[in-house]
Amino acid sequence: MSNFFYRNFKRSYPTISSAKGVWVNDTEGNSYLDGCSGAIVANLGHGILEINDAISRQLSQVAFAHTSQFVSQATLDLSKLIVDLAPQQLQTGARVYFTSGGSESVETALKMARAHFVERGDNNRDTVISRKSSYHGSTAGALSATGHPARRKLYLPLLRAQPQISAVYPYRCTCRTQGVCNKAECTLKAADELESAILAAGPDKVMAFIGEPVVGAAIGAAAPGDGYWERIRQICTKYGVLLIADEVMTGLGRLGSNFGLDLWGVVPDIICLGKGLSAGYLPLGAVLASPQVVESFENNSGIFEHGFTYSGHPVSCAAGVAAIDYLKQHGLVARVASRESEFFAALKQLFKFEIVGDVRGRGFMAGIELVADRQTKQPFAPEPRVSQLVRAEAAKVGLLVYPGSGSIDGINGDHIMVAPPFTITDQELEELFKRLEIALKAAMMSVMALR
Ligand SMILES: Cc1ncc(COP(=O)(O)O)c(C=O)c1O
Known part of the structure; x- marks a missing residue:
């Protein structure tokens, strides 16, 4: 009997033994093609020796230093590398705060937004607006801003109620379904909800709006139409509200750009x-603060009242430096951008399966929505979970995909995400699509058998 606290005690999990490139092996001798980079993490592929070496070099020098006592060279180097990749407007004066992962980054960003205003003598702003059908992390602050009912329900008594505007979900845009708007109008209508929400909450109460440039796990790679983020930026600027880009999933190349919002030329205040x-080489997260936010601290108390023991961990930062070096040296962001159309063209072949309702996304981040009726877009019943069925069928043929559910209203809606490492070869991509077809076909057969 294991002492490990499993995610799901009713499921069995293989024990991983090794991984190299896009291939992951378990102790039973099975090999899987990593079609989703774990949870859209292992963007560079597994087992890169340069990164492993950088980690061991740092380990042999010093493993730990507390940021109340020291700063390490790896931490300084990584801060610079991140800022260098950011939009030009952030190059001078931006600073980076380190965390151990995405939830901590979001938690930090929210506290940073609050502290920024208090440092400026504005104690009133404490409200963060977010979107329905979004995921920002599992800690209390991040979950309060999350718009995924199933993930929040159990913990609602621990969370803070804050305004949420509509998701950007072009496939299920209500006014388009009703035939009363076109794509561009639908996009701008969704963005304009932010202004109404700010006015309703009180413009002097709102400190930030947080959103994923392209929504990841909660809807499955739903990208807004052009004009959405530009309008959101305008509204935030108009009311002095900070724009927080949650680039935990989209940042550093996943969409074929350094940062997701680069696709629309939009510059956020916090990333x-x-x-x-x-x-994925070591636990690591970061928060980039724009020069304007940094100045609030520098010109006032000088202190951000916040901290984690492992913030700026030298070994994690050394892994980050090596990962960004690898990304740059191999031109992987450009590689993703150049492969994007081929990648989606191949995925669109999956429409031959009736259960595929939508194929969407950007870069190497794709969502495939699964529906009971393509004509009406009717979702499958929540049980059995069709996305889990596809995941299980994929695993049987040695393919890892990332399932998601509840995208429509927290209960209904199934999708899978396909987001391979940027280093996947053309041959491996072909293999991925081949296995995915087998998995979808098998899942479709079992769904039909249940009808
Ligand atoms: C957009 C986004 N934000 C935040 C998080 C939370 O990150 P972590 O699981 O590393 O805490 C995730 C994780 O999936 C995410 O996709």
């Missing part, structure tokens, strides 16, 4: 990072 920052 949250995690996952791809160390590409």
Whole structure:
């Protein structure tokens, strides 16, 4: 009997033994093609020796230093590398706060937003607006801003109620379904909800708006139409509200750009990072604060009243430096951008399966929504969970995909995400699509058998 506290005690999990490139092996001798980079984390692939070496070099020098006592060279180097990748407007004066993962990054960003205003003598602003159908992390602050009812329900008594505007979910845009708006109007209508929410909450109460540039796990790679983020930026600026980009999943190349919001030329005030920052080699997250936010602290108390023991961990930061070096040296952001259309063209072949309702996303982050009726977009019943069925069928043929559910209203809606490491070869991509077809076909057969 194991003493490990499993995610799901009713499921059995294979024991991983090794991994190299896009291939992951278990102790039973099974090999899996990692079609989702773990949980969209292992963006560079597994077993990169340069990163392992950088980690051991740092380990042999010093493993731990507390940021109340020291700063390490790895931490300084990584801060600079991150700022260098950021939009030009952030290059001078931005600073980076380190965490151990995405939830801590979001938690930090929210506290940073609050502290920024208090430092400026504005104690009134304490409200963060977010969107329905979004995921920002599992800690209390991050979960309060999250718009995924199933993940929040149990913990509602611990969470803070805050305004949430509509999701950006083009496939299920209500006014388009009703035939009363077109795509562009739908996009701007969703963005304009932010202004109404700010006015309703009181413009002097709102400190920040947080959103994922392209929504990840909660809807499955739902990208807004052009104009959405530009309008959101305008509204935030108009009311002095900070724009927090949750780039935990989208940051550092996943969408074929350094940061997700780069796709629309939008510059946020705070950027949250995690996952791809160390590409899974060690736990690591970061928060980039714009010069304007940094100045609030520098010009006032000088202190951000916040901290984690492992913030700026030298070994994690060394892993981050090596991961970004690898990303740059191999031109992987450009590689993702150049492969994007081929990647989606191949995924669109999956429409031959009736259960595929939508194929969407950007870069190497794709969501495939599974529906009971493609014509009406009717979702499957919540049980059995069709996304889990596809995941299980994929695992049987040695393929890892990332399932998600509850995208429509927290209960209904199934999707899977396909988001391979940026280093996947064309041959491996072909293998991925081949296995995915087998898995979808098998899942479709079992769904039909249940009808
Ligand atoms: C957009 C986004 N924000 C925050 C998080 C939380 O990150 P972590 O699980 O590393 O705490 C996630 C994790 O999936 C995420 O996708």
